[in-house]
Amino acid sequence: MLSHDARLALPDWVGAEIDATAVYRDDEARMALAVRLSALNVERGTGGPFGAAVFDAQGRLLAVGVNRVVPETSSIAHAEMMAYLLAQKHTGRARLNDGHPGITLAASGQPCCMCYGATFWAGIDTLLIGASSADVMELTDFDEGPLPADWRGELERRGIAVREGVLREAAREVLSRYAAGGGIHY
């Protein structure tokens, strides 16, 4: 019997910890949420040290994501992918910015090769990055995978603005804490 469908879920603590009605007015507020998600995911032991969140043009939250690879038995369940999946189901738009410009993804760590590729199709206008790929690979054993040489330019030429290093130290701190705790790397 082949599987016909599968479900991907966030940890149960998300509903209680995240205020779904708050407005996140600037890049730093948006990244602070992504970093907080990464920290909570480590503290609760519910996945890898990565968080992400999707916002509309007004800074309202459309979805959040955390790394769920091991708990969900899915190599797809990175924080950014969870956030895209849930935001698209929530809005009913497979391209989030169809008719709704100004969508932002905040990612506590630079998207790996999979999440990078997914970013072209998800329908976002701005990508905020906390820790860099170099940070991730310096502080943990996570692999970021291969990107095009001009990874940033490829995004920008398709209309996706990129801002790197937003709350970078806070994002790095979570990665260090995870590594110090001997977290599984997946």
Place this chain on the structure above:
Amino acid sequence: MLSHDARLALPDWVGAEIDATAVYRDDEARMALAVRLSALNVERGTGGPFGAAVFDAQGRLLAVGVNRVVPETSSIAHAEMMAYLLAQKHTGRARLNDGHPGITLAASGQPCCMCYGATFWAGIDTLLIGASSADVMELTDFDEGPLPADWRGELERRGIAVREGVLREAAREVLSRYAAGGGIHY
């Protein structure tokens, strides 16, 4: 209220059309299934013209996938991603080849930038490609996105063998038929 989980599903016809117990002994038999899935997905109007299938070392089917972007309202729901997701849930292994070497993915079209990146983490040993990215972009309006310059070498250096052009003409034929039918491009 934020979404906490989401489900991704194959079309209902898959169970009746695909023999889950058959053994697919060689690359051509494995690709024939992926191309057949792409053709059925076009005929039934259940998504884009792409199919994929995951096999174990003996050629037994672990999962199939077809493009479900529009029906599932998810830019993640490419054929390869559906196949990885379902194979991992089916086997209970987030890396399919953990303790089970010899996993193959057959993809009727060359993986786009997202599915390419996902291939590094899914745990496959062999990637079979039908139509090339150039074929996809020549015959349809689908965008494949940016890949590293040496995309094939990046896979091979991480232990993933690549065979291109398997049943390429058959795979191209489905893309042409889809384009001639004025299919939505997503």
